[in-house]
Amino acid sequence: MSDNVAHALAGAGGGMISMAVTYPLITVNTRLQVQRKKDSTSYTGNMDAIRKILSAEGIAGLFSGLESALFGAAVTNGVYYYFFEAVKAAFERASKRKNMSTVESMVSGAVAGAMTCIITNPIWVVNTRLTVKQKNTAEKEEETPTTVQAFAEIIKEDGVLALWQGIIPALILVINPIIQYTAFEQLKNRVERFRKLGSLDFFVLGAISKLAATSITYPYILLKSRMQLKQSKNEGERYDSLVDGLRKVVAQEGVAGLYKGIESKLLQSVLTASFLFMSKEALFSYAVKLLILLGARRSLASAK
Template identity: 30%
Template sequence: MTATTTSIQNQLRKDFEFLNHVKYEHLVAGLSGGLVSTLCLHPLDVIKIRFAVHDGRTDLTPKYSGITNAFATIYTKEGYRGFYRGCTPNCVGAASSWGLYFLFYNAIKTFIQKGNTQLPLGPGQHLLAATQAGAFTLLLTNPVWVVKTRLCLQYSYMDTTKHIYSGMYDCLVKIYTQDGIRGYYKGFLPGLFGVSHGAIQFMVYEEMKNRYNKYRGTSITSKLGTVEYLSFAAISKLIAAATTYPYQVIRARLQNQHHSYSGAFDCISQTWNYEGGRGFYKGLGTNLLRVTPATMITFITYENISHFLLKQSRELPAG
């Protein structure tokens, strides 16, 4: 009985120790970064999704010859509103995803450091912390990404009366009515694989920051300049996107209401059989055009706001 009580107390102590590493400043900074970048670059996200789901086998998905043609076609047939279809769930999803990701990542990283934020971690430890943070974040936000994808794939000039959603809430209700809870987690498996994207990105980003600070002879938590943050964010995103993009195509196709697959493997098989290897990289150019500046905006916003909030938090007791 005593041993059991001691075990429970030790577990509670560990839980509270972990909670001590959870700081709201990272949540607020991440939310801000995700929101700002999404509002600026949502039109490119709409085009990327439409490129990704077009497999050449259905007339329910419009075909564009390139990015310029996509912009011109959407503006001509749908107006400015066409560029912002799915913007609300995208803002909610991006803001909450970045906020939760930064919150979980920094809490897990600090836990691994045993509270000593000045202790440098190795690439493997950064990868582990980012992977765990990504899995937790995806579990909470996948329903939002399903809604965003479906709203982005509504074409006002085509006959899509079978699947019309008036907004985010209406889409959530109809997905539940038609598919139940499982409908909210379509694309979850490739999305879970896609956690590797964020893990690779954060590992590269953190390693570059740490090595640069070591080169400067400063603490790993020292604030860097705007150019450094933007450069490290862009490089890390390009490396991560180039290595993990296919999962985004598979996830978008699984979430597409105009075509049905029995599962992730079926989607991969059909994509390969009908389109070959190139099918897994549809929309990559648009994606890089969107995610690179989006990441730069997100990270520079996050870094500046988090440093400001953490500084205010440290100075608060003295006031």
């Protein structure tokens, strides 16, 4: 068996670790993204959102939808790394070079990103709806739906296709990991010319690459979150397409509306990518050992 599965397992584990560490920032960012009207309960910024969530919902409010997010992070990163490493290996076999070119990195990222979007979009539709669902701590009788219940509710009320709401901006956002992983691979290749990389190097390179990717693609990230919500019957609040969404956000909230909540998103994205790259590299060797123990992969000694 090739290293694709080991990379997928390591990526899944790294994704869950990074998601758990940064999830409160995801909650704050998502709620700011989908917020359109201003009233006494509206969030005026990141710190105000944290204060109001803690006041109304307690610590648990910052972790709304964590169950689906951890599952989504594991599947997303597992699928992404599997296809990325598979395409990468194909390029390396064809060119007989160890390191990919910039174009090859971009193609690998595009293929992996597109496959990941199509497979995991239903998970993130559910997670977005669970994350923005607010619950008052005084309302003890109101039970937060589980991930499975939320899936069933969406299918019952909106149909199966609703699980792929926001797929167009999600596919456009394939450019995000393309930028991220291309920048990461090229920076890694440059540093490796001089020395062997350590955990801190992967942390820093992951942060730099994700910062660039998120800054460029943020308006599409915001639109994806809004389109994944249950769409309003009100014409002014419903987004019929990506272009329609862009037009309505700018008309109703100004250009600044396209960057609502970007501060928490940048911090969360950078930390997530940093922890992901660092933990994924650390987990890879354990994933290989696990596959060897399961008999799904030969050891290097027996392969020689």
